[in-house]
Amino acid sequence: MNGPSRRLFLQLGGLAALTAACAPRRKADPATFTLLRRRWREVTLGYPGTFDPEREPYRSRLARLGAQARRHRDTMTPTARSLWPDLPFPSLDATPARLRAMARAYALPGTGLTAEPGLGTAVAAGIEHYVRHVYAEDAEQTGNWWDWQIGTPRALLDAAVLAAAYVTDTQVAALCAAVDAFVPESRLDDYEGNSTGANRVDLCTVTLLRAIAGADPDRAALAVSALSPVFPYVTDGDGFHRDGSFIQHGSVPYQGxxxxxxxxxxxxLFAVLRGTPWEITDPAAGTVLDAVDLAFAPFVHDGACMDLVRGRGITRGSYGDHRRGREIAAAVLLLAETAPEAERARWRAMVKGWAVRDTVKPMLTAAAQSDLAFHGRLSAVLDDATVPAAAEPAGHRLFPASARAVHRRLGWCAAVSMASSRVARYEHGNGENLRGWHTGSGMLYWWARGHGDHYSDAFWPTVDPYRLPGTTVSTRRLPDGAGGAWGDTRPPAEWVGGATDGTYAAVGQHLYGLESTLEAFKSWFFLDDTVVCLGAGITCRDGVPVETVVDNRRTGARLTVATGWAHLDGHGGYVVPAGRPLRTLREDRTAAGVTRTYTTLWLDHGVDPDAADYVYHLMPGAGPAETAARAADPGRARVLANTSAQQGIEVPSLGVTAVNFWTGGHAGLLTASGPCAVLVRDLGDGTATVTVADPRRALDELTVTWDRPVAAVTRGHPLLERAETGARLTLTFTAPADHEGASRTIAVRLVVSTA
Structure with missing residues (x-):
């Protein structure tokens, strides 16, 4: 049976929102809040509906939860200083978490304590005690605001809702009064500061739980209406951008x-509120559906979320990328339950593909230990023969608003993280990621088959932070947390981004060093089996060597170095023009009690270089013979320019010419009137495409000339003001600055020679 179309879904949402706004206010009856309590349990705990508690692994996992809850109940010893002796107050995280675990054991079947009066009473008494001694309405908020306004109230309210039958009206009133003190209605008045993006959704969730616990229809309505600022696209700062970027803390890419x-x-919230008076019907909520494909899926590779969109979270232990990948997968499957049929089918196939390919930390096995609701939903998808396991999509995605790019080809994937005047070099805060200084200096991540754990297994604590792969850096020593906390590390660079036609890409970064005089121009040209990497104008006066790190792999695999190329067994190949010595190092690095072996390859630009440059090719998954053959064929990807004015290549076998124009000028057959990125593809069938972008977002007009005979423009673009064909193609675009660095593609028919 076919579900509603995407268009109908949004139209009905808009109609419902208008109807709700015009209707007189209605007082919800108690049955509505009974429904919401049941829904909260069903959605967050997954029962009933997603798993059979009599089957494994659910039976064992539920029994363990029951045993844990029994220990918590039996060891609870209320005093003025603690609820459990081993958790002295304020214990803003651990004590509420134990109460929530007890409430879950009460609410779920198969725990041995299901609906057990003694456990329900213990949960209620624990909440009352904690509210009286720690989370009281007149308590002083100390430490991190998040604990008082999101983490602690959510856990306490969650426990109160799940064990509602034993939480008295007096206990509920005290809890609600405390929540109202720290999360007053006015907290949701302004969409700014730490009440944006994910924080706003969390605050709305707390408000809804407070409404459910206190049977308060006004706060339920507030929780939903206050979500509306989250949905519209933004052009600056926190939220979803039209190119798929998601920003938090003003300048940090943060999908992960x-x-x-x-x-x-x-x-x-969509699932809990469906069919209630507060169902989310804002037409702009369709942005969330779009975000699954535009913002999240591009950064999930074989079930793991790429570190370049995980902010300071990259240092939170090994395999954090796989944990975040599971969280995104779980959210997508849950969102699919209330989405139109087309999205539901596509997302289920996508998540199934992630789960099938994640052999490093199998998704289903991990879910059984942490999230039974997700395990049940994922099991249903994996067992459904009508749901195909979607493959990794081939193609290129460029995210100008977050200075990120992701490239997928058969058997490998690569991604680059940059920084600009809009995007932070890195984020640190709360003592995390203090040495992430150079992660925005053009770090080039890549995965070939069998390397799904490359950046997962103790990579961040053990890697040399001055030699991150792909980066060009001054080796000047930096203090921990250099540059300011919470993403306050934006360089002055405006030209950061590039052009892509969805298959290939020209990506560039005007690089400025962190607390350094370093300046450079870096370009990456993403092709079928290669990333061609160019650097130019590398200048520094720090009095120390400057290096470009070709790679730094967490491996002890055999390294072969020959004239013009190198190869790392089981990983890939590197081509460096003859006469440019490639430095190498094999070392064991130890940190946080673990040791990992690294193989580093780099180009040394010397102390205080003046306009130094580099060229190298990265060939993920290539064997030694392929690498040697590429080194012997320099004409396959010919460098047209490599200066601080232009960087470009020509690849005749692919029909590709690509140039990053740092200033206007000429390279190969291309000429541009101002700074821009241009990618031309001769498709080999008498047609071609010309893709342009204004990464600086500064041009009122741009003229691009391709010195190639063109018969006609067959597909234009609203930006295209004028096109001149004939012996050469001249395209004039108006106001490219207004398009946020996005790529625009023009299709043409070539003049076919009859000679």
Whole structure:
């Protein structure tokens, strides 16, 4: 049976929102809040509906939860200083978490304590005690605001809702009064500061739980209406951008942190509130559906979320990328339950593909230990023969608003993280990621088959932070947390981004060093089996060597170095023009009690270089013979220019010419009137495409000339003001600055020679 179309879904949402706004206010009856309590349990705990408690692994996992809850109940010893002797107050995280675990054991079947009066009473008494001694309405908020306004109240309210039968009106009133003190209605008045993006969704979730616990229809309505600022696209700062970027903390790309929290929160609220007077019907909420494909899926590779959109979270232990990937997968499957049929089918196939390919930390096995609701939903998808396991999509995605790019080809994937005047070099805060200084200096991540754990297994604590792959850096020593906290590390660079036609790409970064005089121009040209990397104008006066790190792999695999190329067994190949010595190092690095072996390859630009440059090719998954053959064929990817004015290549076998114009000028057959990125593809069938972008977002007009005979423009673009064909193609675009660095593609028919 076919579900509603996407268009109908949004139209009906708009109609419902208008109807709700015009209707007189209605007082919800108690049955509505009974429904919401049941829905909260069903959605967040997954029962009933997603798993059979008599089957494994659910039976064992539920029994363990029951045993844990029994220990918590039996060891609870209320005093003025603690609720459990081993958790002295304020214990803003651990004590509420234990109360919530007890409430879950009460609410779920198969725990041995299901609906057990003694456990329900213990949960209620624990909440009352904690509210009296720690989370009281007149308590002083100390430490991190998040604990008082999101983490602690959510856990306490969750426990109160799940064990509602034993939480008295007096206990509920005291809890609600405390929540109202720290999360007053006015907290949701302004969409700014730490009440944006994922934080706003969390605050709305707390407000809804407070409404459910206190049977308060006004706060339920507030929780939903206050979500509306989250949905519209933004052009600056926190939220979703039209290119698929998601930003939090003003300048940090964060799909793999706050973004995952936001997606989980919204999927939960959509599911809990459906069919109630507060169902989310804002037409702009369609942005969330779009975000699954535009913002999240591009950064999930074989079930793991790429670190370049995880902010300071990259240092939170090994395999954090796989944990975040599971969280995104869980949110997508939950969101699919309330999405139109087309999205539901596509997302289920996508998640199934992620789960099938994640052999490093199998998704289903991990879910059994942490999230039974997700395990049940994922099991249903994996067992459904009508749901195909979608393959990794081939193609290129460029995210100008977050200075990120992701490239997928058969058997490998690569991604680059940059920084600009809009995007932070890195984020640190709360003592996390203090040495992430150079992650925005053009770090080039890549995965070939069998390397799904490359950046997962103790990579961040053990890697040399001055030699991150792909980066060009001054080796000047930096203090921990250099540059300011919470993403306050934006360089002055405006030209950061590039052009892509969805298959290939020309990506560039005007690089400025962190607390350094370093300046450079870096370009990456993403092709079928290669990333061609160019650097130019590398200048520095720090009095120390400057290096470009060709790679730094967490491996002890055999390294072969020959004239013009190198190869790392089981990983890939590197081509460096003859006469440019490639430095190498094999070392064991130890940190946090673990040791890992690294193989580093770099180009040394010397102390205080003046306009130094480099060229190298990265060939993920290539064997030694392929690498040697590429080194012997320099004409396959010919460098047209490599200066601080232009960087470009020509690849005749692919029909590709690509140039990053740092200033206007000429390279190969291309001429541009101003700074821009241009990618031309001769498709080999008498047609071609010309893709342009204004990464600086500064041009009122741009003229691009391709010195190639063109018969006609067959597909234009609203930006295209004028096109001149004939012996050469001249395209004039108006106001490219207004398009946020996005790529625009023009199709043409070539003049076919009859000679």
């Amino acid at each position: 942190g706050y973004g995952a929290v936001l997606l989980t929160g919204l999927a939960t």
